[in-house]
Amino acid sequence: MNILGINQIPGMLSWMHDSSSALVKNGKIVAIAEEERFNRVRHHRGYPHKSHAYCLKEGGISLNDVDYIAVPYNPYAFLKHPNLRLESLARNVFNMFACWHYKQQMKKQANAEVVYISHHLTHAASAYYCSGYDKANILTIDGSGETESFAFFVGENEKIRRVWDIPIASFFSGGKWQSIGLIYTSVTSLLNLGVNGEGKTMGLASYGKPEYDFSDILNIRTHNDFTIDRRKLLEKYGHLQRKENGPITQEHKNLAASLQHALEKSVVNLAKEAFEYSGIKNFCLAGGVTLNCNTNSELLKQDFCDSIFIQPAANDGGIALGAALEQSERAGDPVGQKLENAYFGPGFDNKYIENVLSGAKVKYRRAKNIAQETAQLITQGKIVAWFQGRMEMGPRALGNRSILADPTREGIADSVNNSVKHREAWRPFAPSVAEEDASKYFQGVEKLKSSPFMLHTFFVRDEYQSKLPAITHVDGSSRIQTVRADQNEKYYNLIKEIENINGYAIVLNTSFNDKGEPIICTPQDALRCFFATGLDALAIGDFIVEK
Missing domain, CATH: 3.30.420.40 (ATPase, nucleotide binding domain)
Structure with missing residues (x-):
């Protein structure tokens, strides 16, 4: 059907x-x-x-x-x-x-x-x-559904059964005060990090310490024993509101860290309760809150969790x-499948791309080996836009609409931030790494084995933190994407070509877009962004454009 x-x-x-x-x-x-x-x-x-x-x-x-x-x-x-x-x-x-x-x-x-x-x-x-799981606990956590911001389901034999949830409001409530996601949004607003800036708050949390008390704001022990009240946020911490374009103080960092700690503790408690109900150690997560990589990885550490699946x-x-x-x-169609990649958006062949390039009167050349030639540009210190295959779904660039750079180079992160992305300097960049090499560079990957959708953080091993400065966050963490040849052959080949040159099977990967715009979709979008920013080169299909 x-x-x-x-x-x-x-x-x-x-x-x-x-x-x-x-x-x-x-x-x-x-x-x-x-x-x-x-x-x-x-x-x-x-x-x-x-x-x-x-x-x-x-x-x-x-x-x-x-x-x-x-x-x-x-x-x-x-x-x-x-x-x-x-x-x-x-x-x-x-x-x-x-x-x-x-x-x-x-x-x-x-x-x-x-x-x-x-x-x-x-x-x-x-x-x-x-997910590919036969049995799984399913936790959905967001700002708001119709009536709840959290629900627990059990998935078994391709059937989903709702077990319990947490409503977002009472009968006469004037707002969604019991929303887990909206508490995170409210702190983001208090810190003046912009609409849909929750990812910034997560990044800022690594610079702070959880010194502020969130016990009467976000403190979930079980699904029927909890405190969720975002009204208390302004009552207790309204004095910490950051002015627009004002400096980010240590107090702001500590507030973000306190929120992150409260979220992680609450989600782990909800997951533990789910496990105690079902006895299942596989977890599926969904909802906007589950884009919070640090929380996902905190859950992964628990003894009652064997594996986690989060779709991109x-x-x-x-x-x-x-x-x-x-x-x-x-309707009776078989739906159980293991999602191995995220590439379900529009794709463009070389003929279409070349027509766009020639129509725009852009100087370009056709590469004999696009992965090899792009790897050479990256390891020379160039910032390269990489436009290949079908567009990713979800908010993360996963190697088909990406901006790439050499993470071993000192200062390259600042160059990408200042010249291309035009965003806050303290925000971290993520790496893409060949899956078989992930445990070489990062601690904790072994339990999960793969992280193809960039939805977990792991810690860079001590011996590599100084060697990979551009993707090592202030606390030593890194939000990684693992890549296999069967998931994205061209991108995997690029990573291995980089390894052939500099010895590291890893590349800095951030989304192909400028500040405030969605990820690039078409070749026309790619050209506009390329010439409007400080990108050095564009690898699009089998063609290379340089400035």
């Missing part, structure tokens, strides 16, 4: 961020993309017109060929945990009728049945059905995929 997942519908009063689409055919993933990559509006809210058109095109079908449209939103969920404030009730009732109208509309226009699936269940499905679009950009997979399972 052809199942199209979309995480927005027209006419709703509240839009979800990270609008996206996904196509699943006969239980297999065909295409996934976020709307922001096409319309260039970061974290776009609204109907995913362009991404859903891409998914249909990639699948070689039209809307008339779609059997189901799966939407990761349950318009009736508010009846389970009703918020009786008039504003909330009115919004929920309006959205309920908007969903009914869209269902009727699609039945007439395309003869496709629209199904609505709860937000956290689609998060769970996006992880479990891609763990944020709301992945729930269209989860909705499509869950509906595929309900």
